[in-house]
Amino acid sequence: MNNNVHYHISIITLNMTLTLFPLRLFLLKSLINTKSLQLAFRFTSSLVYLPNPHVSPIKHEEKYTFFNPFVILRDYKFSGKLNARNTKILHAHLLKTHDLQCDIFSVNSLIDFYCKSADMVVAHKLFDTIAVPNIVSWNVMISGYDHNSMFLKSLEMFCRMHLFGFEPDEFSYGSVLSACVALQAPLFGMQVFSLVVKNGFLSNGYVQTRMVDMFCKNCNFREALRFFNDAASCDNVASWNAIISLAVKNGENQVALKLFRQMCRASWMPNSYTFPTILTACCALKEMQIGKGVHGRAIKCGAMDVFVETAIVDLYAKFGCMSEAYRQFSRMQVRNVVSWTAIISGFLQEDNSIFALNLFKEMRQIGMEINTYTVTSVLSACAKPGMIEEAEQVHSLVLKLGLILDVKVRATLINMYAKIGEVGLSELVFTETNNTKDCGIWASMLSSCAQNQNSGRAIELFTIMLGEGVKPDEYCICSLLSIMNCLNLGSQVHGYILKSGLVADASVGCSLFTMYSKCGCLEESYEVFRLVLVKDNVSWASMISGFAEHGYPDRALRLFKEMLYQEIVPDRITLISTLTACADLGFLQRGREIHGYAFCLGLGTNTVVGGALVNMYSKCGSLSLASKVFDMLLYKDAFACSSLVSAYAQKGLIEESFSLFHDMLLNDVTVDAFTISSILGTASLLCRSDIGTQLHAYVEKVGLQANVSVGSSLVTMYSKCGSIEDCRKAFDDVEMPDLIGWTSIIVSYAQHGKGAEALSAYELMKSEGIQPDAVTFVGILSACSRSGLVEEAFFYLNSMLEDYNITPSHRHYACIVDLLSRSGRLREAESFINNMPVEPDALIWGTLLAACKVHGDFELGKLAAKKVMELEPSDVGAYVSFSNICADGGQWEEVTKIRSSLNKTGMKKEPGWSLV
Structure with a gap:
């Protein structure tokens, strides 16, 4: 100068x-x-x-x-x-x-x-x-440029130093390696690495740490690990901490645990930097026992500072051990905002919002500072129906502290109000947002629409978002797809996903093929599923559920088998869907195998999985196993109870069915629509209107009368009890009848001979936009048969195939035969049978046989009886009906022959019975 x-x-x-x-x-x-x-x-x-x-x-x-x-x-x-x-x-x-x-x-x-x-x-x-200048002069300049984020200048100063013949020391190498990491300059970093090796600084702990960091951030974790294992002497705790920390940051938690064990075996004492990192790995791997061991070692090493203690609290909280987490939290001499946030989040995770809010109140009383993570946790605690007052108070605090400017806080506010059901307040928070370019805010608002099933507003927001130049992320796309049930719009969103490159994201792919599943496009859904490169548990569970729920149980089981071949451990959702598929197919042995697999995973007594097991065993006809699994469940939910109630009813064990339902009421088990429908089905078997009326009163009490499945069961029950007026009243209480509901009332009208009312209900169903299925047409044709509406019956029979592409089955043809036979047009019925596109079965010939008895047609009755006995040799009714026809015609020799053959076969006619 x-x-x-x-x-x-x-x-x-x-x-x-x-x-x-x-x-x-x-x-x-x-x-x-x-x-x-x-x-x-x-x-x-x-x-x-x-x-x-x-x-x-x-x-x-x-x-x-x-x-x-x-x-x-x-x-x-x-x-x-x-x-x-x-x-x-x-x-x-x-x-x-x-x-x-x-x-x-x-x-x-x-x-x-x-x-x-x-x-x-x-x-x-x-x-x-x-x-x-001496080496200190150069080092001060190199590190100065590095600390001031002037990384190129740092590299230039190092090169200038080397050019002037100065030998760098460990501080020179450390600073320049830090600059290489920041600049993402792996080539220059490797040149520095060569100088480190050449000049003998490879064993220096400070240089080692920088080298590990450089290898990981500028190359990859595997190369960093190889350098650590091969080149580094590992003679300082800092190097161990660096590689363990990098392993956890890269999701290599198993490697982190292995390195920690090696570190301990090498007699290196872990410090307060080591323990929080390794506890994070234990949480990620869900290794509770290992985490407890790390806790013990931390106590033994005397490394229990505020950071380690906070990590221990977080460990127990994430595993749901809140009593232990709170005990550790209470023992802390010094607590910071992270400690408070960890314990509050733990209670929130356990759905204990009241205690979480009390802790937050205590935190505020002692003057502890709060940050955005604390606020978002507390806002999530308030996201429950009935907690609007607490939500507004926390919202006021957020405004007072100025945290409303934080994007994450504002997004959490939108989600909180959406979960409470205050969609208007969610909209208000959204409209007050200045930074509308932030994708997180849009994602929260779309999620709000999804939670409240407002697909119209979600599509509108998505369109506005694109118009304002905001690029939707995977969260926006998933929220939109979750409530989309229109195939046309879904295909357009699919096109945008392909264009934007989000198709490779696992969550987006899962939402996309789930959308196709909901729209009934299983092939398109499976095609998208196959294209997802990295399939997580949610993806497999969603696709298997799609197959199981849409009538493809065999494909669901095949996909489950493929999942196991790829060594992916199924979660409880996957197991439930697979058990449902076994129940639909009646695969008892396969279901038992999956039961064993669930038991090995520790899910055998899980409430939800247990309910699926009860349902599977019930539908497969193994009531003893269903009852054993039911008794093993610690908590018996409505689904498990309903499955067993329905199974008892189907097996005719009416007393057991009502007894179990009574136990549910005594133990305050939540009775849902499925349970009520099952017990109503049991009541319909008794044909006891008094029991049905009591159940109807209970339905009114719990407010399930508007439920379509309950309403349909009430209609069927009253129909079997002979009260068509009560059928109509129960049907009118249903808010939005579905196909099953409409079919129930149509069949009820048909069974009571009210053909005009049945046809009127059918036309009203079509005006509501609901398409009939094969069962609906059985009810329509049966109504025509009992009301003698021949022309109308043939019209609806033709409409099945022409309008709805439904191929008539034997039951539909049997209705036409019954109609012609009731009208006395037996020869037309015979001709109709002979000209049917399908081979007539015993039901069709039996229908004609019954009509021949009524009208006394001996010859045609003999033909029909012969056909029935050929198709169903064990049908006692056919023998009896033909015998009665012969007796009415005075053909006593025939009667003797028929009864003699009946005695030879050992078949007996069951005596009739009546409830009266």
């Missing part, structure tokens, strides 16, 4: 001395520490009044005798007043009182102060004045 520069810096700093009196006092204090009061007085006087810093009343020999720059530099370094302006004043003072050209320590210290004050321009100029 030339004299002009000296003078320039001195004049600037002297002009600032009057405004920076505290620094002048600091310098005075430093000089007092040198025990030279007279010199201190001269220094302060000259600092204030001398116009020329080069005119000093102190001789050089006095300066070296009484002046100690080391004390001033040391005190300034730790004074807490280090900034660019104060550093310039100190620089000017040292120029005036000290020969910096001869003191490399003072110059290096000044350069360091300028670097820490982020004034790299002056630092570089000062560095250039050093005639012969």
Whole structure:
């Protein structure tokens, strides 16, 4: 630095001395520490009044005798007043009182102060004045540029140092490697690595740590691990901590645990940096026992600071051990905001919102600061119906603290109000958002629409979002697809997904093929599923559920088998869907195998899986196993109870069915629509209107009368009890009857001979946009048969195939035969049977046989009876009907033959019975 520069810096700093009196006092204090009061007085006087810093009343020999720059530099370094302006004043003072050209320590210290004050321009100029810089000078500049994020300058300074023949030390390598990491310059980093190896610094712990970091961030974790294992000597805890931390950050949690074990076997003592990282790995791997072991080792090592204790609280909280988590939290001597947030989040995870809010209240009372993570946790705790008052209070606090500006907080507010059901408040928070370009806010609003099944608003928001140039992320797409039931719009969204490149995302792919499943397009759904590159558990569960729920149980089982071949462990959702498929197919043995698999996974007594097992065993006809599984369940939910109730009813065990239903009511088990439908089905078998009326009263009490499945069961029950008026009343209570509901009332009308009402209900069903199925047409044709509507019957028979592409079955043809036979047109019925496109079965010939008995047609009855006995040799009714026809016609010899053959076969006619 030339004299002009000296003078320039001195004049600037002297002009600032009057405004920076505290620094002048600091310098005075430093000089007092040198025990030279007279010199201190001269220094302060000259600092204030001398116009020329080069005119000093102190001789050089006095300066070296009484002046100690080391004390001033040391005190300034730790004074807490280090900034660019104060550093310039100190620089000017040292120029005036000290020969910096001869003191490399003072110059290096000044350069360091300028670097820490982020004034790299002056630092570089000062560095250039050093005639012969030492290694410290170079290191200060390299690290200074690195700390001030001027990474290219750091690299340039390192290259310049190397060019001038200076040998770098561990600090030089550490700083330049840090710059290489920041710049993502792996080629330059490898060149530095070569110098490290060449100059023998590979075993240095500081350099090792930087090298591991560089290998991981600029290459990949595997290369970093290979370097750690092969090149590094691993002779310091910092290196172990670095590689373990990088393993956890890269999701290599098993590797992190293995490295931790190696570290302990190598007798390296883990510290307070090691334990939080390894506890995070235990949480990710759901290794509770290992986590407890790490907790014990942390106590043994004496590394229980606030960070380790917080990680331990978080460990127990994430595993749902809230009593232990709270005990550890209570023992903490020092708690920070992270500790409080961890325990609050733990109780929230266990759905204990009240305790979480009480903890937050306690946190506020002691004056503990809160951050955005705390606020988002508390807002999530308030996201329950009936907690609108608490939600508004926390919202007010968010506004008061100014945290509303945080995007995550605002998004959580939108989600909270959506879950409470206050969609209007969600909209209000959304409209008040200034940063509408943030994708997270849009995702929250779309999720709000999805939670409240507002597909129209979701599509509108998505369109506005695209119009404003905001690119939807995977969360936006998944929320939109979750409520989309229109194939046309879904296909358009699929096109956008392909265009935007989100199709490779597992969650997007899962939502997409789930949408196709809901729209009934199973082939398209499976095609999307196959294209998903990385299939997680949710993807497999969704596809298997799609097959099981849409009538493809065999494909669901095949997919489950493929999933196991790929060594993917199924979750409870997958097991439930697979058990449902086994129940639909009646595969008892396969269901037992899956039961064993669920037991090995520890899910054998899970409430939801247990309910699916009860349902599977019930539908497969194994009531004993269904009952055993039911008894093993610690908590018996409505689904398990309903499955067993329905199974008892189907087996005719009416007493057991009602007894179980009674136990449910006594034990306050939630009775849902499925349970009510099952017990109503049982009541219909008794044909007891008094029991049915009591059940109907209970349905009214619990408010399930509008449910379509309950309403349909009530209609069927009243129909079998002979009360068509009650059928109509029960049907009218249903808010939105589905196909099953409409079919139930049509069949009820048909069974009671009210053909006109049945046909009227059918036309009304079509006007509601509901298409009939094969069962509906059985009811329609039966109504026509019992009302003698021949022309109408043939019209509806033709409509099945022409309008709805439903191929008539034997039951439909039997209705036509019954209609013609009831009308006395037996020969037309015979001709119709002979010209049917399907081979007539015993039901059709039996229908004609019954009509022949009524009308006394011996010859045709004999033919029909012969056909029935050929098709169903064990049908006693056919023998009896033919015998009665012969008796009515006086053909007693035939009667004797028929009864003789009946006795020879050992068949007996069951006696009739009546409830009356």
